[in-house]
Amino acid sequence: MSDEPKTISTNEQTSPAERKTAPIWIFALALILLFGGGVYFDQYSGWFNPQVYSPYENTDQLEAWQPKSGEAAVMAHGKQLYESVCGTCHNADGSGKPGQAPPLAGSEWVNAKSPNDVISIPLDGLSGEIHVKGETWNASMAAMGAGLSDSDLAAVISYVRTSWGNKGKPVMPDDVKAIRAKVAGKPPINGEQGLKALEK
Amino acid sequence: MKNGFSIFIAAVLLLGISWCAFVLAPVIQLGDEKQTVMINSTDIYPVQRTGAATLGLQVYRANGCAACHTEQIQQNGMACDLIVTSLGKNSSALQKVLAGSLSDSFLTTNDLPKTIRHGISMEIASSMSDKITAAGGKAEVHVYATGADIERGWGLRRSVAEDFLWDSPVQLGANRIGPDLADVGARLGDLNWQLQHLYAPQMFVKGSVMPPFRYLFVKQKKGAVPSADALQIPPGWPKDLQPPGGYEIVPTEDAKNLAAYLLSLRAEVPLHDAPYTPAVAAPTEKSK
Numbered sequence: 001m002s003d004e005p006k007t008i009s010t011n012e013q014t015s016p017a018e019r020k021t022a023p024i025w026i027f028a029l030a031l032i033l034l035f036g037g038g039v040y041f042d043q044y045s046g047w048f049n050p051q052v053y054s055p056y057e058n059t060d061q062l063e064a065w066q067p068k069s070g071e072a073a074v075m076a077h078g079k080q081l082y083e084s085v086c087g088t089c090h091n092a093d094g095s096g097k098p099g100q101a102p103p104l105a106g107s108e109w110v111n112a113k114s115p116n117d118v119i120s121i122p123l124d125g126l127s128g129e130i131h132v133k134g135e136t137w138n139a140s141m142a143a144m145g146a147g148l149s150d151s152d153l154a155a156v157i158s159y160v161r162t163s164w165g166n167k168g169k170p171v172m173p174d175d176v177k178a179i180r181a182k183v184a185g186k187p188p189i190n191g192e193q194g195l196k197a198l199e200k
Numbered sequence: 201m202k203n204g205f206s207i208f209i210a211a212v213l214l215l216g217i218s219w220c221a222f223v224l225a226p227v228i229q230l231g232d233e234k235q236t237v238m239i240n241s242t243d244i245y246p247v248q249r250t251g252a253a254t255l256g257l258q259v260y261r262a263n264g265c266a267a268c269h270t271e272q273i274q275q276n277g278m279a280c281d282l283i284v285t286s287l288g289k290n291s292s293a294l295q296k297v298l299a300g301s302l303s304d305s306f307l308t309t310n311d312l313p314k315t316i317r318h319g320i321s322m323e324i325a326s327s328m329s330d331k332i333t334a335a336g337g338k339a340e341v342h343v344y345a346t347g348a349d350i351e352r353g354w355g356l357r358r359s360v361a362e363d364f365l366w367d368s369p370v371q372l373g374a375n376r377i378g379p380d381l382a383d384v385g386a387r388l389g390d391l392n393w394q395l396q397h398l399y400a401p402q403m404f405v406k407g408s409v410m411p412p413f414r415y416l417f418v419k420q421k422k423g424a425v426p427s428a429d430a431l432q433i434p435p436g437w438p439k440d441l442q443p444p445g446g447y448e449i450v451p452t453e454d455a456k457n458l459a460a461y462l463l464s465l466r467a468e469v470p471l472h473d474a475p476y477t478p479a480v481a482a483p484t485e486k487s488k
Contacts, residue, residue, distance in 0.1 A: 065278055067239060077241060
């Protein structure tokens with residue numbers, strides 16, 4: 001009986017676990033796991049970006065998978081914008097309103113080879129005389145398109161130029177950008193003369 | 201209690217760490233989530249629910265709908281379709297490109313638009329589309345989400361944080377005894393269907409385990425004029441579901457609100473963080 005506690009106490013003193021250093025492979029394993037975890041985190045976390053959800057791994061991949069809008073999507077977008085911004089005066093079918101807004105359907109200005117006029121009017125506004133389909137109009141229009149982005153306005157104008165029997169070519173955002181720089185800070189275009197002056 | 205102070209410190213630390221990880225971190229990550237703009241559109245998403253639908257969320261919550269229904273669509277991956285929309289003027293040059301590697305069949309103008317590749321990666325789709333464009337044709341690349349939930353028709357893309365912006369509390373759900381409801385308003389958008397289904401689910405899905413929510417409806421005597429909002433019960437339904445002669449079944453405010461909430465669940469618009477190509481209405485040329 002009296003021997004037992006003694007043996008235990010001697011065992012404790014000489015316990016081999018006490019002085020032994022941790023084996024090196026544990027450190028190696030921990031480092032490998034840490035490295036693996038870091039690689040996994042780098043690949044799949046999206047860096048905790050609230051815009052990145054699985055199965056997308058990072059913002060670059062998310063950008064690459066954004067649908068590129070085809071022509072049909074641009075037209076649908078342009079139609080929607082046209083009906084909310086332009087349609088109140090020019091009518092949803094482009095027929096215009098007597099005494100208020102000239103028609104866009106079949107208008108020689110809309111169907112012109114160069115889209116410059118039909119871009120600059122919504123960007124800068126128009127007042128003064130203009131002849132549309134054999135009629136003289138003397139109404140004024142505010143710069144309704146100045147608040148739209150280049151791509152939005154390009155979509156609207158493309159829609160106008162290709163709808164209701166119009167045979168114009170679609171317009172690119174860069175065309176709008178160029179005209180926007182040209183008319184910046186200028187007073188509203190003064191009728192046909194103003195449009196001609198702008199061409200120069 | 202000689203270690204009382206250390207135990208106290210340890211408890212504070214442990215609770216503090218889990219609070220940081222499960223409360224603080226998500227708030228930092230998603231706390232300032234705002235309405236966003238849909239892809240290819242200037243429309244804001246999500247719009248706030250109507251009053252009835254906002255009240256309906258509380259009916260949904262009170263009736264424990266979330267015990268059997270989730271509101272979270274999962275997505276495993278994404279893929280592309282390649283669609284030829286125009287052969288262009290020099291169609292023989294394009295046919296050569298198509299016959300070479302892209303399409304198994306010979307395309308004519310009448311076939312268009314035609315999906316010539318399904319389930320390919322964005323990289324491959326873009327390069328094929330570039331080849332077609334170079335040959336004078338036109339092609340579109342459509343992105344879509346893949347996964348079991350999408351194949352079941354429960355939605356068009358995964359659920360993201362924006363979808364739940366107006367939900368208080370969020371009814372995520374964890375069990376799928378019934379189908380997912382994140383997009384049910386778009387899938388089953390008929391108010392009358394929703395009310396009839398709440399009244400008698402088994403008349404629509406044979407063997408459905410959903411309990412009928414008939415206590416959300418009242419049986420009342422028909423007045424001189426039948427109520428405008430009385431439930432339309434098809435004559436083919438069994439007799440015990442039909443109101444007795446001279447009576448009508450009318451949904452309570454709760455039933456109407458719940459149906460309005462279900463119809464407001466439309467988590468399907470394409471967003472920047474969950475993109476896909478939306479189906480577009482036919483081009484303007486065809487509408488002439």
